[in-house]
Amino acid sequence: MKITISVAQMDVSFGKPAENFARIESFVAQAATEQADIVVFPEMWNTGYDLSRFNDIADVNGLQTLHVFKALAQKYHIMIHTGSVATKRGNQFFNTTYIIDENGELLSTYDKVHLFGLMHEDEFLTPGSKKDQFEVKGVPATSVICYDIRFPEWLRTLSLNDSRIIFVPAEWPTPRMPQWRTLLAARAIENQSFVVGVNRVGADPENRFGGNSVVIDPLGNNVLYLGHEEELKTVTIDINATDKVRGFMPVFADRRPDLYE
Numbered sequence: 001m002k003i004t005i006s007v008a009q010m011d012v013s014f015g016k017p018a019e020n021f022a023r024i025e026s027f028v029a030q031a032a033t034e035q036a037d038i039v040v041f042p043e044m045w046n047t048g049y050d051l052s053r054f055n056d057i058a059d060v061n062g063l064q065t066l067h068v069f070k071a072l073a074q075k076y077h078i079m080i081h082t083g084s085v086a087t088k089r090g091n092q093f094f095n096t097t098y099i100i101d102e103n104g105e106l107l108s109t110y111d112k113v114h115l116f117g118l119m120h121e122d123e124f125l126t127p128g129s130k131k132d133q134f135e136v137k138g139v140p141a142t143s144v145i146c147y148d149i150r151f152p153e154w155l156r157t158l159s160l161n162d163s164r165i166i167f168v169p170a171e172w173p174t175p176r177m178p179q180w181r182t183l184l185a186a187r188a189i190e191n192q193s194f195v196v197g198v199n200r201v202g203a204d205p206e207n208r209f210g211g212n213s214v215v216i217d218p219l220g221n222n223v224l225y226l227g228h229e230e231e232l233k234t235v236t237i238d239i240n241a242t243d244k245v246r247g248f249m250p251v252f253a254d255r256r257p258d259l260y261e
């Protein structure tokens, strides 16, 4: 099974959802032109980390995100991983991913589980407590958000359900780019899965963001690698590679969960 993935490495206007929403369609249109099955956006691109203003700018119940992306998925007949957006539900704020299929149907919702204190998420956001599991063209997949990749036990838990692709939208600052690359490669190798990491570029008042979005195969090799500029790139992956690696080195079968608690 082959899956074509477009990575939308976008810049984000700080605290300006209208400007950010206005730029989304061009990425989806380009991905469709490049015949992608799915297009993937970075983390919290609707607002950036303008956390103290979330009461005014977070997407209430994700309604704008869902409305815009469902329409785009139908118009371009493409599956969309929304990256993540700042959402407001009741009086709480979340960092939320939506997965929408090519018919505009919502497949899954995920709230970031591990909140990143260095960027003050823990002061403003409520953490999620559910897994994200969905299928891309019938292939089991999962998704986390940025800092979540520092928790291998969480990605392992998500991968035990036969997942073959792990999506990782991010706002990962430039000084820690070597860690971004190493952690993503490690998660790919240990879970014998493809990893799709989509980072933003540009800057906000506190950080510069390093791009370097990447698609990594189950052996840890980059099959797509972006630089530091805003751009969309597309690659086709062959999911059979995960069967080959898992057949050759049966890591999942060799686990000793009886020792892990």
Ligand SMILES: NC(=O)CCC(=O)C(=O)O
Residues within 6 Å of the ligand: 043, 116, 119, 145, 146, 147, 148, 150, 170, 171, 172, 173, 176, 179
């Ligand atoms: N937005 C994030 O979760 C950033 C995570 C990060 O920078 C890290 O080093 O981890």
